[in-house]
Amino acid sequence: MNDWKPDSWMKKKALHQPVYKNKDRLSKVLKKLKSFPPLVFAGEVRDLKKELAKCVGGQGFLLQAGDCAESFSEFHPDNIRDTFRVILQMAIVLTFAANVPVVKVGRLAGQFAKPRSNPTEKKNGEELPSYLGDIINSINFDENSREPDPDRMIEAYNQSASTQNLLRAFATGGYADLSYVQNWNLDFVKNSSQGSAFKKIADRISESLSFMNACGVNSETSKQLAESNFFISHEALLLPYESCFVRVDSTTGYFYDVSSHLIWIGDRTKQIDGAHVEFCSGISNPIGIKIGPSTDVNELLRLLEKLNPTNEAGKIVLIVRMGCEKIEKLFPPILKKINSAGKNVVWSCDPMHGNIEKSNSGYKTRNFLNILKEVKSFFNIHKVEKSYAGGIHLEMTGKNVTECLGGMQKIKDQDLGARYHTHCDPRLNASQSIELAFLLAEYLKEL
Ligand code: PEP
Ligand code: CO
Numbered sequence: 001m002n003d004w005k006p007d008s009w010m011k012k013k014a015l016h017q018p019v020y021k022n023k024d025r026l027s028k029v030l031k032k033l034k035s036f037p038p039l040v041f042a043g044e045v046r047d048l049k050k051e052l053a054k055c056v057g058g059q060g061f062l063l064q065a066g067d068c069a070e071s072f073s074e075f076h077p078d079n080i081r082d083t084f085r086v087i088l089q090m091a092i093v094l095t096f097a098a099n100v101p102v103v104k105v106g107r108l109a110g111q112f113a114k115p116r117s118n119p120t121e122k123k124n125g126e127e128l129p130s131y132l133g134d135i136i137n138s139i140n141f142d143e144n145s146r147e148p149d150p151d152r153m154i155e156a157y158n159q160s161a162s163t164q165n166l167l168r169a170f171a172t173g174g175y176a177d178l179s180y181v182q183n184w185n186l187d188f189v190k191n192s193s194q195g196s197a198f199k200k201i202a203d204r205i206s207e208s209l210s211f212m213n214a215c216g217v218n219s220e221t222s223k224q225l226a227e228s229n230f231f232i233s234h235e236a237l238l239l240p241y242e243s244c245f246v247r248v249d250s251t252t253g254y255f256y257d258v259s260s261h262l263i264w265i266g267d268r269t270k271q272i273d274g275a276h277v278e279f280c281s282g283i284s285n286p287i288g289i290k291i292g293p294s295t296d297v298n299e300l301l302r303l304l305e306k307l308n309p310t311n312e313a314g315k316i317v318l319i320v321r322m323g324c325e326k327i328e329k330l331f332p333p334i335l336k337k338i339n340s341a342g343k344n345v346v347w348s349c350d351p352m353h354g355n356i357e358k359s360n361s362g363y364k365t366r367n368f369l370n371i372l373k374e375v376k377s378f379f380n381i382h383k384v385e386k387s388y389a390g391g392i393h394l395e396m397t398g399k400n401v402t403e404c405l406g407g408m409q410k411i412k413d414q415d416l417g418a419r420y421h422t423h424c425d426p427r428l429n430a431s432q433s434i435e436l437a438f439l440l441a442e443y444l445k446e447l
Contacts (some may be wrong), residue, residue: 004282006246006255009239014275016115016237016268018136018148026240029150033244036157038258039109039164040232042249042284048231048261049286051103053314055346055390061100061444062317062348062391063091064233064262064288065433066107068425069114072134075159077166082398083108084170085184086430088228089198090437092181096201097441104230107395109163110260111234112136112156113241114424115268131423135238139423153241160259167230176228177219181205186398186430193408194434233288236263239279246283254284264288264319267353272302281306288317288393292354293326297337304343313344319393320347323354324373327381335385348391349378356425359405363416365426368406372439379443389447392440396428407432 020026054060065087067074083106091102112135121130121141129146131139135156138145170176181202189195209225212218219226236242236257245259257263267290269276280287287307291300300318308315318338322330338345351374352366359365375392382389402411402419403426420426428436 004255006243006282008282009243009275009279012273012275012278013271014239015271016266017239018132020148020150022150026150029153030240030244033153033157033241036244037161038245038247039160040258040261042251042254042256042258044231045256045261045285047229048103048105049312049314051101051229051314052286052317052346053344054101055103056313056344056388058388058390058447059100060103060390061094061098062103062105062346063087063094064105064107064348064391065090065394065396067111067397068107068395068427069133069423070108070111070159070163071139071423072155072159074421074423075163079397079399080108080163080166081170082186082430083396084167084175084230084398085186086396086398086433087230088176089184089434092184092201092205093198093434093437093441094444096205098444098447103391104228105233105262106167106230107233109167109232109234110156110160113235113237115235115237115266134423135241153238156241164232167232171230172227174226176230178205178225179209179219189431189434192431194431194438197438198434231261233262233264234260235266236276236280237266237269239275242279249284252284255282257283257285260285262286262288262317264290264317266290267292267294267321270303272299272306277303277306286315286317288319288348290350290353291318291320291322291334293322293330295330295334297334300334300338301341301343304338304345311342311344314346316344317346317348317391319350320378321350321353321393322374324351324370324377326354327374327377331378332381332385335381335387339385339387346390347382347387348393349375349389350393351375351378352393352395352425359413359416361413361416363403363420363426365416366404368404368428368432368436371404371428371436375436375440376443383446389443394428394433394436395425396430396433398430400431401427401429403427403429404432407435
């Protein structure tokens with residue numbers, strides 16, 4: 001740790017990195033990024049760690065949700081607002097059920113770079129390099145668009161900065177005030193059964209707020225009612241970008257990656273001797289680690305030693321993404337071993353990434369029932385092991401997209417084409433997200 005530097009990852013093998021042809025342009029961009037203001041502050045990152053520490057022991061629940069891949073073309077204040085308010089709604093449903101604080105973390109304001117299973121993509125007989133996320137190249141299918149362009153990092157930073165600015169304003173400027181809980185129901189969800197189920201909770205909250213107001217407690221007297229803590233996160237995949245945002249915190253003298261509160265290491269880049277682990281081992285942010293079917297538990301233990309040698313609670317979130325068929329067999333031995341080694345981790349369930357399928361019509365999709373099945377197994381396994389299921393990790397949007405099959409709207413294969421907008425993986429729409437929150441709430445009540 002002593003000889004760790006923001007660029008010591010360069011001595012290690014870095015998977016899923018673009019090759020930039022124009023080296024001169026690349027170094028100019030990186031120099032510029034190093035001079036840009038931070039997107040988050042170290043103090044906020046420490047606050048998140050404290051909140052995550054509660055999710056280790058059962059005093060909190062982590063809700064991490066947002067886009068699979070943010071894009072330059074979907075960048076619009078309405079999209080940010082709608083995703084934000086669906087996350088708030090989900091948090092209300094979960095808090096109400098579980099009576100524990102919900103820690104809200106968006107996959108937002110920096111979630112641009114994507115690891116891809118195949119380095120190339122074929123269309124109509126033509127083969128081109130894969131799309132790697134808007135921070136690297138363009139989704140358009142022509143040779144020029146697929147060339148990694150360093151200037152895209154500047155655009156991604158700017159978009160992240162204004163997204164974060166708006167999120168801060170929403171969280172603390174009145175929008176998230178609990179007395180507006182009735183306004184968070186989106187128009188197209190209002191008339192559905194999830195909409196009316198949410199309204200029932202909102203009515204009860206409003207009633208309690210009126211009572212508290214009569215006792216002299218309201219948003220003016222209590223900051224907790226007027227504001228909401230909202231944190232941001234993304235996969236720390238593009239290391240040249242991330243390392244520009246490593247800054248020393250003047251209060252503690254520690255390194256922080258100030259591009260986001262929480263960053264995570266993807267399932268494909270978590271090799272113990274790899275560059276991503278090396279990068280993450282030197283910074284003080286909380287770190288998520290994706291746990292897929294190929295995870296070796298002994299290697300995971302070594303990873304925890306390296307990333308969290310002091311076993312600090314709130315530092316590590318293990319994001320389990322086995323798939324609904326594999327979780328029953330593969331997850332219990334991992335859970336047992338990590339828990340019996342006394343490791344302090346937040347156990348979070350990602351029921352999205354192990355359940356991708358191709359629909360008959362050719363769309364990459366996920367079935368709501370499989371997502372639910374994996375969540376259910378995750379909670380059951382924890383129950384059997386007397387362990388705490390401390391969080392959920394979702395790909396969703398506040399828009400009425402048609403990307404995942406099923407849910408109460410009964411989205412079918414032939415409906416997918418209607419509003420399929422994602423740049424990468426299929427997301428739950430607002431209605432499916434709230435439906436999932438209500439079902440999750442049932443499991444949480446039983447803990
Ligand atoms: C993701 O979260 O978008 C992702 C690529 O996940 P994983 O690393 O688990 O495949
Ligand atoms: Co994804």
